[in-house]
Amino acid sequence: MVLSAAAALFLLWQTPKLPRRTAARPKTASLALSTLAARSVAQRLANLGWAFEPNVGQTAAKVKFLARANDATVFLTDDSVYVSWERPARGNQWHEAATRDLLRVEFAGASRSTKRAGDILLPGKTNYLIGRDPREWHTDVPRYSAVKYGGLYPGVDARFYGGAQGLEYDLTAARGSDLQQVLLRVGGADGLHIDRQGNLVMRAGARELTMRRPYIYQQEGGARRNVAGGYRLLSGGEVAFEVGKYRADLPLVIDPSISIAYTTFLGGNGAEKGNSVAVDSTGKIYVGGTTTDVTSFPETPSTFSGTTFCSDIGTTACNSTGAGASNLFVAKIDPSQTGAASLIYLTFIGGSADDQGGMVALDNSASPPNLAILGWTTSTNFPTTLGSVPTGTINLTISKLNAAGNTLVYSEYYGGSGVEATQGTGAIVANSTGGGIATDSSGDAFVTSDTTSIDLRQPASPNGFQTLFEGTGTASTAPNNDGFFAEFNSSGSLVYSTYFGISAQVGSTSVAIDASGNAYVAGFASSPTTFPFMDAFQTTYGGTGAFNGFVMEINPAASGATSLVYGSLLGGNGSDQAFAIAVDTASPANAYVTGTTSSTNFVPSSLQPNSFQPCFASPSPAPCPSPSGTTNAFLAVIAQTAST
Secondary structure, eight states, X not given: OOOOXXXXXXXXXXXXXXXXXXXXXXXXXXXXXXXXXXXXXXXXXXXXXXXXXXXXXXXXXXXXXXXXXXXXXXXXXXXXXXXXXXXXXXXXXXXXXXXXXXXXXXXXXXXXXXXXXXXXXXXXXXXXXXXXXXXXXXXXXXXXXXXXXXEEETTEEEEEEEXXXXXEEEEEEOTTOOGGGOEEEEESOSEEEEOTTSOEEEEETTEEEEEOOOEEEEEETTEEEEOOEEEEEOSTTEEEEEEOSOOTTSOEEEEOEEOOOOOSSSOOSSOEEEEEEEEOTTOOEEEEEEESOSSOXXXXXXXXXXXXXXXXXXXXXXXXXXXXXXXXXXXXXXXXXXXXXXXEEEEEEEOSSBEEEEEEEEETTXXXXXXXXXXXXXXXXXXXXXXXXXXXXXXXXXXXXXXXXXXEEXXXXXXXXXXXXXXXXXXXXXXXXXXXXXXXXXXXXXXXXEEOOTTOOOOSSOOSSOOSGGGTTOOOOTTOBEEEEEEEOTTSOEEEEEEOOOOBOEEEEEEEEOTTSOEEEEEEESOOTTOOOBSOSOOXXXXXXXXXXXXXXXXXXXXXXXXXXEEEEEOOSSOEEEEEEEEOSSSSOOEEEEEEEOXXXXXXXXXXXXXXXXXXTOOOOSSOOOOOSSOEEEEEEXXXXXXX
């Protein structure tokens, strides 16, 4: 076997080759990338532009349209614009009900008979698969570049849209219209003033929003003629427009903008985490993750700063979706398009409690591909098929979304009576991504994670190389847990499942599938006790650090002990954690493992000549200087020879 390791300062080294066991059925690998890669892609997908959704039941009834901006949500009602954003979290408190600040700009005295309509239909759709009852889902919700309000006041129309300055709106007064009737009333502002540039500054909580000085003009003879004007503060938070001399026989346009920038592909008034990304053969990009905001609208709109939102407390009092404190999201994006037109679909999936993870892998058995999604949940009403119900405090969720993003091919809980996805802690981890997921060309999904459950669901005829939790089937003492690997066929039926049998703190983080259908799993463990060594290149714990990494190859087409091809630790004298794994198309496949290490001897001196970065925290060639630093990243390449 050839093993190499790399870091932010890269490391490479070699060991003897492993024998290869006979492979099974031909399959094609699919890979869900790491959290870091997903976040990098999300940053590259910024500036997709504004899109407005009509309310079809995904939020409070009084909302007519909504739009997501950078860390804020905009709600348009009959007569008002609401801007909502989440207050900065205390540390990492995902399980607490969030508080959000809210600002309202009301068009005081607006007409009750305003005609509202989306303007310029965009190609993408939004889907809300929230809760167990499909009748409560909202799919194929259209998206528009702008919204028109006809007859906001007699003779005055409005149009809301996004621009370079943020959220913009035009007030177009027909000739002869009375502009004195147009009056803004600001609610939820702790302070309100007009600055030296003539901008209206509204402070709410820790945020200042600026409504820029309006651009006022008339079309005259094919050209725009500027008209002087601005804002005038009245009592009680009311604001009027002052307009200079203009022609009453021509329409007049007042064009302010509110400083709410659209700078992310998702946005919203909660916190978003892009955890995974995949790219299909046509270059389309799929991003998965978690959001703390779906469509939450204030429960008591008359109470502004520090408002509690319906979705955060798991109630349908004002949000008919009943979305939880966090839900999964997946987005499909066409990078060949620009702006809002590049979003093909945005789909939210979850129940009324915490749903997290959002690791994705492409199912290329369909064209365009379906999408397999791994998460974990505390929701008892997560949207499932197959009659699946939760069995413990936290279970994994394995779902497959169709190519249009609007239907679940299948969705189910997976776990036991304990807790899954603890990432080596043996307890609930708020930001756990859940583990790893991959698919093959036949549409099967392969999942790895960890569990404290001694009764993890098995196929009707158990076929894993270890069918007992930690090898004994006896509950362990926290924080110990065990890793596991499972395969689900294209319809969601469990066809293979195995514990790893490790009596330690275990985090099983990633899985990849080679062309023969074998699975490669990476993770970390706090002890070698009962580790399933098989043709291992490292059979002893590397040092006194908290963890050693590990890597395994599993043949799920086999049964029992023969299904474990190899299993080995990977670590040095510090702490080592493997977080992601990929394989190439070689036969047998090479496995590529990456993670973090604090081991100064991760690359043994005898193997340093083959490394382009052999030294910990130093670009120096061997012999290495005295180590410094705390952790490095690493890349390890594991190769095999065919069995003889």
